[in-house]
Amino acid sequence: MAILSFSRAINKALSDMMDLDPAVILLGEDIANAGGSFGATRGLLDRFGGHRVIDTPISEAAIAGAAVGAAMSGLRPVVEIMFMDFSTLVMDALVNQAAKARFMFGAQCSVPMVLRTPHGGGLNAGPQHSQCLEAWFAHVPGLKVVVPSDAASAYALLRSAIADPDPVIFVENKALYAAKMEVPDDLALSLGRARLARQGKDATVVAYGAAVHWALEAAARLAEKQIDIEVVDLLSVQPWDEEMVLTSLAKTHRLVVAHEAVEAFGVGAEIVARMADIGFDELDGPIVRVGAPFMPVPFARSLEESFRPDADRIVNAVLRTLE
């Protein structure tokens, strides 16, 4: 047990897995000498050497494509893409190669690679350094998508992601990097499992990443009004824990889904659609989504503040479904 920030937790997971398995290597821009744009790989070059912690040129497509070929040839590459916005440039490697290799080659191989990338706003980084694009990847059969909500889940899930035989997109919310907490060494989390972040009886809020914290803040505020909400921290977006969400819905009969990503065509839409189907009989109110408006992430502090979802919006959404 140690008190670690989210980014130190990532660092520890990488280093633990590299200790365990010589096939684990790191690839990315400025990850070796500089230790990564958010410091997540700091110190790993010294510990593991330049043949396992590799600074690459600014060639996202080749980095990701090489990770696929390396994963098919005995390595377990962990790629860092500096901002999730740049994942537009790795789409072919992920969507057409990594996601399909196992299937289209008749299960002759799997592609044990992880692509780590930070998403989210709050840094006034503007339209091309702030997006949450996880829904794109969740839409592709063959990919897994994980979004931890704190240092402990980041540590446990990154180890699981690296150990996983299939390609995993591991999304790190930038606003969480500095947050510290106790991280148990032995915490194990399986991909695809959610976590009950708060028990409650009046409504369920399903969230992931930074939105989990907004949901917990909303819960505290609603508690003052004698409204007791349950918060499900999804942790994995693909596959997602349908069973836990349904169980919670069956208990509270009201559902809100919240995420930082743009609301339209997002992860929330999928959860809502599934629950409207398999959970139809349990619903006593409309399912309400909370997400960013349908526009690029703006730069100015005031604009970005208005853009990003927050606890207030979740409070309002809960009140709506309880109306």
Next chain:
Amino acid sequence: MTKRKAPPDPMELLALYRMMLMVRRSEERLMGLFADGDVPGFIHLGIGQEAVPVGVMSGLGPQDTIASTHRGHGHALAKGLSLEGFFAELLGKDTGLCRGRGGSMHVADMSTGMLGANGIVGAGLSIALGSALAHKTLNRDSISVAFFGDGALAEGLAHECLNMAALLKLPLLFVCENNGWSEFSPTSRQIAFTLEGLSQAYGIPYHSVDGNDVEVVAASVAPLIAGIRQGGGPIVVECHTNRVRGHFEGDAQKYRDADELARLPEADPLRVAGKRLADLGINAAHLEQVAAEVDEAIEAAVSLARQSDLPVFSAAAADVYTVEQVL
């Protein structure tokens, strides 16, 4: 780099001839099967280009890996894929190497280091790049080969891969199969540079090779492969060859002029190698015997494939992820 090996070993050349014929006859058989509707989808034939895969593969072992293209039948067979598994795959059968899920454009065999044909132009270069990185990181004696067409040179990914291979000094052989065409457009309308100049820009040694002479290809790549194996870093080989058939089966090639098409038979790699074998004292009867054996093997593979079961949908659906999700 147009030297042949001297003195030539007729038996070695005969083995290359046999493999080229295996590729040629297999593709000719596919033409018929495709016309009859037995091969679903579409196929890109490499007729006229066989000397490149066969020549390059003669320098590789099973521990070496290759990444191929949409025109990958030659790479597949020359790398040692089972003929049965190959035909079954192209016929969409459960006994296919990829259990009928990939077909012509995705045929692969991990056990022989064939990391897949690829439906995405240029993608194979990055797969081969990563495979070379794995060989190097895991201290293997293996090398990796990226096969790609002239058209792929217009993809940004190709440039990224050349740069990264040079920077990381990877055990990677880049083999450009320059057949003068990229779909329906001549290379001259697609590529503003030469591969020689490009390689030079990236500091990668470049070799131009007569891609219609299997002996030349084999003799040219052998020392290059040895150098790469010893840690010399990546090398580019450009093999000049001809695409005889259309871009895909069914393409009538109205865009090619008669003169160009008329020159093709002379450069046919089987004809070139056949003449050379004759000079070396291998008589026509011997070559006919080889052809009969090749045809027999192909017929056996085709008939086995025809009798094989169709793939099972539920098995395919269960193979998207390695571990069944237990929620």
